[in-house]
Each structure stands twice: as C-alpha cells, then as structure tokens.
Amino acid sequence: MLEQTLNSLKSFIPETVLIVSLIVCIILDLILRKKSAIVSVAGIIGIIISAYFAWMQLDMKGIAFSGMIVVDPYSVFFKMIFALSTIIIIIFALFSKEIFESTHKNEHVYLMISLALGANLMASSVNLLMMYLSLETVSITSYILSGYNKKVKRSSESAMKYVIYGAASSGIMIYGISLLYGFTGSMNIFEISMFLSKANLASSPLMVLCIVMILAGFGYKISSVPFHFWTPDVYEGAPIPVTAFLAVTSSAAGFAVLIRFFATTFLQNGMILNGNFGIIPGVNWPEIIIVLSVASMILGNFVAVWQTSVKRMLAYSSIAQGGYIMLGLVVANQQGITAMLIYLMAYLFMNLGAFFVLILISNKLDTDELIGMKGLGYKAPVICIAMAVFMLALSGIPSTIGFVGKFYLFSALIHSNMFWLALVALMNSVVSLFFYIKVLKYMFLMKPDEGDTQKLKFSPGAYIMLFALAIPTMFFGLYFTPLVRIAEFSATMFGIK
Amino acid sequence: MIEFKLLGIGILTWMVFLPILGMVVLLLMPKSAEKYIKYVAVGFTSLLLVLAAVLLAVYDPSKAGVNTLSGFQFVEKLTWIDIPAYLFDGRIKIEYFLGVDGISFPMVLLTALISFVGAIASFSVKRNEKGYYVMYLFLVTGMMGVFVALDFFLFFVFWEIMLLPMYFLIGIWGGERREYAAIKFFLYTLFGSAFILLVMIGLYFSSKDPETGLRTFNMITLMDPRTFAPDSIFGVLNVTWRLIAFAALFVGFAIKVPAFPFHTWLPDAHVEAPTAISVILAGVLLKMGTYGMLRISWSIFPDGARYFMVPIAIIAAINIIYGALCAMAQKDFKKLIAYSSISHMGYVLLGMASCTQIGINGAIFQMFNHGTITAVLFLSVGVIYDRAHTRGLNDFGGLANKMPKYFAVIMVAMFASIGLPGLSAFISETFIFLGGFKNEFIRVIAIISTLGIILNAAYILWTIQRLFLGTLPEKWNILTDINARELISTVPLLVIVIFLGIFPSFMINLMTTSVNQLVNFIWGIN
DSSP, X not given: OXXXXXXXXXXXXXXXXXXXXXXXXXXXXXXXXSOOHHHHHXXXXXXXXXXXXXXXXXXXXEEETTTTEEEOHHHHHHHHHHHHHHHHHHHHHHHOHHHHTSSOSSHHHHHHHHHHHHHHHHHHBOBHHHHHHHHHHHHHHHHHHHTOOTTSHHHHHHHHHHHHHHHHHHHHHHHHHHHHHHHHSOSBHHHHHHHHHHOSOTTSHHHHHHXXXXXXXXXXXXXXXXXXXXXXXXXXXXXXXXXXXXXXXXHHHHHHHHHHHHHHHTEEEEEEETTEEEEOTTOOHHHHHHHHHHHHHHHHHHHHTTOSBHHHHHHHHHHHHHHHHHHHHHXXXXXXXXXXXXXXXXXXXXXXXXXXXXXXXXXXXXXXXGGGGTTHHHHSHHHHHHHXXXXXXXXXXXXXXXXXXXXXXXXXXXXXXXXXXXXXHHXXXXXXXXHHHHHHIIIIISOOOTTOOOOOOOOHHHHHHHHHHHHHHHHHHHOOHHHHHHHHHHTOOTTOO | OBOXXXXXXXXXXXXXXXXXXXHHHHHHSOGXXXXXXXXXXXXXXXXXHHHHHHXXXXXXXXXXXXXXXXXXXXXXXXXXXXXXXXXXSOOEEEEEEEEEOTTTHHHHHHHHHHHHHHHHHGGGOOSSXXXXXXXXXXXXXXXXXXXXXXXXXXXXXXXXXXXHHHHHHHHHHSOTTHHHHHHHHHHHHHHHHHHHHHHHHHHHHHBOOTTTOOOOOXXXXXXXXXXXXXXXXXXXXXXXXXXXXXXXXXXXXXXXXXXXXXXXHHHHHHHHSOHHHHHHIIIIIXXXXXXXXXXXXXXXXXXXXXXXXXXXXXXXXXXXXXXXXXXXXXXXXXXXXXXXXXXXXXXHHHHXXXXXXXXXXXXXXXXXXXXXXXXXXXXXXXXXHHHHSOOBGGGOOOHHHHSHHHHHHHHHHHHHHHTOTTXXXXXXXXXXXXXXHHSTTXXXXXXXXXXXXXXXXXXXXXXXXXXXSSOOOGGGGXXXXXXXXXXXXXXXXXXXXXXXXXXXXXXXXXXXXXXXXXXXXXXXOO
16 A cells, blocks of 8 residues: 555656645745745746656556546646646736735745646546545635735625635535446446446436536536636636636646546446547437537627627637537547647637736726727737737637637537537637627727827736747647647547557 | 749749738838838739739640649649648648649739739828738738639638738728728628538548548549548538538638628628728639639539539529619719629629530639729729719719819720620620520520629619719819829729730630630539
8 A cells, every 4th residue: 555655656746846836935935025026936947847747757657546646648738738827827927917916925826836736636637536626626726816806806706706606516516426426336437437338327317417417517617608607707806817827727627627537437348449439328428518518609609799898708708618629529539639639728828818918908007898908909019919819819710729729629520420510619600700809809990099199018028928929829820730749649548448 | 734933932932922021021111111111012012913924924824724733833732731640530631732723823813913903002091001001911912822722721721811901901991880891791701711611621531532542631632533432421422411512612602702692791891991902802802702612612512513503593693683783773982883793793603603614714704804894993983082082973973074084994994894895894794694595504594694784784874974974063173183193003904904805815715724624524524
C-alpha cells in the first residue's frame, strides 16, 4: 500500500508542484503585506515548473492512487491548457483595474493556482468520487474568486448566486453518482464500464436518470443549458479576469471530465473499433448530449443577440460555444474528441483575447456596455482591430483559429452523416455573427461623439499581451497542422483499447 | 500546363497577393504622406491590370481546363496543410492550388479591370482614406482568390474573407442606412456559405483520389466520377444526396448572384454603398455566385445541373422579369440600376441553365459585359450624386444640354444595357437566348424571358427621359459636366463595351474551348 502510494506520487509531480507554489505564494503574500507583482511572478514560475513536469509525463500512461487518477496524453493535454490559461489570467490580473482596486492584496494568485490544481485533478480523475471532489475544489475556488471585489455589490451578488446554483447542481450530481454506485457497486469508471458491458440492466430508465443527474454537475461547469442560469449573472458581476478564467479554464476542466466520463464509462468492453466508441446498448447518452448541445447553441446565440453589455454577451456566447464543443461528443468517436480538443485550444486564444480587450477597455472607460464602445475604433485602433480578430474568430470566419475548430467539429459530424446537426450548428454560427459583429459595429461603424476624439494610450505590456493572443489566433487559422497534431496525439485516453 | 513566373513566384500568386502587399505599404505610410495614399492604391491596382494584360498575352485559348488538369494554365500547386495521420482516416491534405481556364480567365480580367476603375472612382472618398484603401485592396485579394482557386478549401477561405472588407466598406463609408445594409449583406452571404461549407465537407468525406487513394479538396479531382466510392454519401449511387448537395450549393451561390428569392440584400447594399463599392459589388461580386456555380455545382454535380435545369431556368426567368419590373418602379437612380443587375444576372442564370455551348458562352460573356456596363452605370450615378446630392429620378430633367459629355457616356452604357446591336451585351444576350431556345426543356421559359428585353428597354428609356429630356429645373443650373477623372474611369470601359460589341470573338475565343469541354462533360460526352 505504502509502496503503491509512493509510486503514485511520481505521477503526481505536476500537482505537487502546484501545491508547493500555492504555499509559497501565500507565504510571500504574508511577508510582503502589500500588492506586489512578485507574488504573481512566483505563481507563474510555479505553474511553468508544474507544466514542465506535466510535459515530462507525455509518454506516460498509468493509473495512480489505487485507481483514483490516471496519467495519459489526454490529461497532459488539459494540464497544458490549464497551465497556459492560468498564466495568461494571472498576467491579465496585473492589468486589471478591478483587481488592483480591490481590498485584497494578492489572494487572487493563489486562488487561481488552486483552481488550476482542481482542474488538473478533474482532467485526470477516473473515480466518480474523485471527479466530484476535484469538481468541488474548482467550484469553491470560483465562488471566492467571483466575489473577489467584496465592496462591489454586483460581485458579491454574483458569488452568492453562483454558490446557490453550484450547491444545487453538485447535490444532484452526487445523488446521481450514488445511484450509479448502487447499480454497479463501483466508483471506478473502468469497473463500471466492465460491469455494464456484462450486465444487461442498461436499458433501465434509471440509467438515463443517473446520466442526467451526473450531467447536472458537469453541465453546470461547462454552463450548458439547462444548467446555465448562473452564467450571465456571474460573468457580469465577477471581475473580468475572473470571468475569463471561468469561461476558459473552469469550463475546459468541465469538458475534460465530461469527455472522459462519457467516453470511458459507457464503453462496451472498453474497446474502440475503427475509432468509434462501442456504446453500451440502451445507454444512449449521445442523444442526451444532442439535446443539451442544440439547446445551448440556440439559447446562447439567440439571447446573446439582445445583450447590451459585452460581458453579458460573452457569457451567452460561451454558453453557445459550449454547445458547439459538445457536438464533438455526439458522434462518439475519436475524430469527434480530436475536434473538441482542437476547439478548446482555439477557444483559449480567442476567448481570452476578447476578455483581455475588455479588460483594457473597461480600465479606461469604466464600462463594459456596448454603447460605451461607440467609435472606439478611432480612439484605440490597435486594440479594436485585435478585438475584431477575436470576434471574427469566435464567429468562425475562415483564416482564424475559430474556423479551424468549427471546421473540425462539423467534419466530425458530417463524417458520421449527421448533416442536420451540422446544419443546425452552422445556422447558429450565422446568428452568432450578428452579435459578434455588433461589437465591431459600435467600434468602427459608429463615430465617436463630438469633441471626444482623444486617442487612448495603453502600456507596451498590454500590446505585447494582445499580440501574444492575436497572432496565434490568426496564424493557427492559416496553418493548423500543429493544432491537429497535438489534438490527435492527446485524444488517447488511459484504459481504452 | 503553361507556367509563368516573376521573381520565382507564379503570376497568379502575384495577382492575388499584390493587393495585400499594397495594404502593407499603405499601412506603413507615414501620416505626412497621407495625400498620396490614393495614388499608391491606384498604382497597385494598375499593376494588377498590367499583370492581367501580360496574362492575356500569354494565355493559350486552345487549352480546355474544366476537368482536365493539363488544360489549366499558370497552375501553381503547393501543399498547404498536410497532416500525415489524421486519426483513423488517412491523411488530410489541403493544397494551395491556383490556375485559370476559359471559365475563370474572363473573370480574372474583369476583376483586374474593375478593381482599377473602382480605385480611381474612390477618389471621392474623403474620410479616413487609409482605412478605406486598406479594406479596398483586401477586397481585391479576396475576389481574385475566388476566381483562381482550384482547391475547394482555398476557394472557401477566399469566398468568406472577402465578406469582411465589404462589411466595413459599406458600413463605414456608406450612406444613411449603411449599418443595416452592411449587416444584411454579411448575414445573407454567410447564410449561403453555410451550405457551401456543408457540401464541401461532405464532398471531402466522399472522395478518394483514384491515383493516391486520399480524400481531397481538389476541385478537378472531385469532378472525376471515379473519385467517389459508390456507397459514399455523394457517390454516384446516392442520387438523392447528390441532388440535395447540388440544391444546397445552388442556394449558397444563388444568394451571391442574387437569384430570386434571395435577392433582397442587393438593393440595400447597393443604395448604401459608396459609388466605387457599388461598382465592385455589381461588377465583380455578383459574378462570384455564377462563377461558383459553373466551377463547382455544374462541374462536380453535372447530374444535378441536368436535373434542375427547368427549376433554375424558372428562377432565371423570375429574376429577369421581376427584376425588370422592380427596376421600373424605382424612383432612386441607384436602386434602379441595382434591380436591373438582378434582371441581368437572370440572363446569366438562364444561359447556364440551358447547358448548351452557346448558352454558357453567352452566360460567361454576359458576366463580363454586365461587369463593365453596370460599372459605368454606377459610376454615372456617382457622378450625378456627387454633384446634386440626390439620386431621385424625378428631381431631374433636361440634363442633356447641361451635361452633354455625361449624357454621351451614360447613353452608351444605357443602350449597351438594353442590348443594342453593336454593343457587347447584345451578343451575350443573343447567345443566351439562342442557348435557351436550343434546349427544348427550357424553350418555353426562354421565350417568356424575352419579355424582359422589352421591360429592360422600357425602364432604361424612361430613365433617360426623366433625367435628360424635358426642361432643366432651375436649381440644377449649378451642375457641372463630368470631369476628367470621371471620364478616365468610365471611357475605357465603354471602349471595351463597343470593341466587344463589334468584335465579340475576341472574348468568346478565350472561353469557348473550356465551355465546350464543360458542356460535353455535363452531358457525359467525353
């Protein structure tokens, strides 16, 4: 037992490093006793070291801590995504006036690291209990983060809402888990899969109930309809870096666990045939996912059209984007999962970029309303052109990274002859253009008010960060070989033959 | 295969990316040099024109192209995306594959010509010139790319990125309802391209290159029936799916044409767009729709083209007659020309629906002629609007004496638009109707469509009457005649119109070998 645990620790190095850097950041914060970039830098260094160790796990495939977590290319991929996005968000926080003006010192840095830790565990857990615990780790940290500005009413309100929805969802989820456990007698998803493959109780409607209940937990993390109600309010209330963090890192973590759960648990005999998952008869989870996906796309896109606040609009847009990503799961094959991973990479760049522009703008203008951006293209051209790139990427115009993601998702659908679903998704992305381009309409098509033509100035660091996000958004749109190679490599999960 | 390189780079690449180079130059220009921006932009488009002339000199009209790779000229083929082991599905390969044949060559010439004219016409833009010309050149790249791309993926990328500059050009420099018009244009076209994308991906997954055994986006390979496995979704046995795909593609392209009932974006876009952009829109953009049909729908799904001959001809007839009737009801000069474009693009559709040599020759020729003639008409609208700040047809009268040179220019263009013998459109329209009569399935529809010619003459002549005849209202005594710059942008086009009216075989010769090949291919003769 002890030996096994010690062995397991070897595959736990990235997470251990995160824990250490978390502690280091807390101590540094206590020593410095004031707002300081040093803590952020220490945090970033910690994450980089952790990412390095995660990278070292690239060719590893193993199970650790008596079947609690696994190490496989799939989890390494997500660890990289989390590391990259957390680093970017910590840098965002340095730029954000909201974070700077809060009464806290540097708490956000180690809260973010702990969220990344939870996310790492989510991506690698193969035990239902572990999934639940890591999901809660992420959730609780997000509650604190979204109420970060405790003096701001909106922020506290959003945290409160988040807690209530979160508690309800995870309550439902744990109930679903207990049902599944009662059914199968195991918490380990491989064992559940084995049990379900042999037993013929799968056609029971209770199975569907289990799935739906467990989906409540995952769906809440990826803000899928009908578990999305917290999203707009929390996104609007939380400081923008936190919003970006929730939209990208936390939702990617939700996808990580969602994909693994469905791909592994309901796999017939743990086998993949020609890249297709053999689904256990009777457990028709792709149909449930189709419903959620289509509902998320339609609701997200159509409600986003009416928003006047860019932050709120991005909240609905991320509901819709979550709907697109889920399409990859519907086809239940490796190609679909590859497409999802590609989309998640694309999503990281374009969504973080959009939020960064929002941070820069609201620092200067103290507003995230569309109307406040009137004529901004003439006052801050570079920032607004970058925003144009991100918006067009989100709506999936070719030659941006967003198109590559959508192209692969739709390819996966069409390859499985799901033309109608691809058509629904495509029509949705036509609708989505309407509100994404609305931002550009305010920025470029409308002229600034009379006498308000002074150019806005931004620090060189802001421009560097902006280009660091905008250039990949364009470059990988034109040359996407690396993205696809990475995703293909990472689509292999432990325990699936 | 004819190859032609400048500085080691193929001439078509030069033509596509020269405007991008121009964009970069414009962006790097310092503030002090702002007044030279327009000249630089004109310089780059005139370089494009020079390259087009070079291309014309070297072009070999005896090569067919269409579905034979060896028949394409100035071919450039590079690997763009090549991912060796796409999971469980062979490898994915997207090529940077350019080339021209008789179908695309007239369009390449037209694009170069209209881009140059449009750049000169843009001199009247006074606000934020740098942004305007940057967008303008970007648009030119997109258009040129569409006409020379032979890889479906590449084609699609050009097709879509061209929307962006257009959105901003209409939306920033347009008229009063510019925001509405710009977004309407964008959404409509994006709606159409959703269908194109679906079919594109579907084709990819049905294909298997007979030589390499890989899936492909290569249009020429996709035209080969052997490429499709019989049981694949667009395989030869899957007749229904092939027809659905044809219909979906048709919708995608028809929006751009625009064919009834997808035409409603056009009048709005035209009325709100600045003059030069209207010229580009009518001159080149609409042709992308019909070109796309010939290059992709007709060639990859010849069975669809045969099957849907009659419905397409009916849509064409509606376009011709409905467009003309709408034009007749307009009080706004620009809107009238916009509706006449719908009517004239109907002729193109009719010629294509006939699937005969003469009909398709006429259609491509009409695409070129409509480009030149409508460009002049929109420029003429711009001339009067710049002076009088109104386009109301009923606000004018008796301009013939006040602006004689303008009158001369517009008369030639308008008579060409009617299809007067001796002017280019006469030949193309005649060809189209001959094609329509020759095909017995659509003969009746073609006969009905001839009504359009009369309506066409009616609204044009009525327009001439309202603008130029009668008495000149007091307030228009201030109007000045057309100036040198405006003459430079219109007269060369009119010279081409007259030249092609007298000597049409110059243009027909360029395309006819390819058209024969295409028609034979559609009817499965070769």
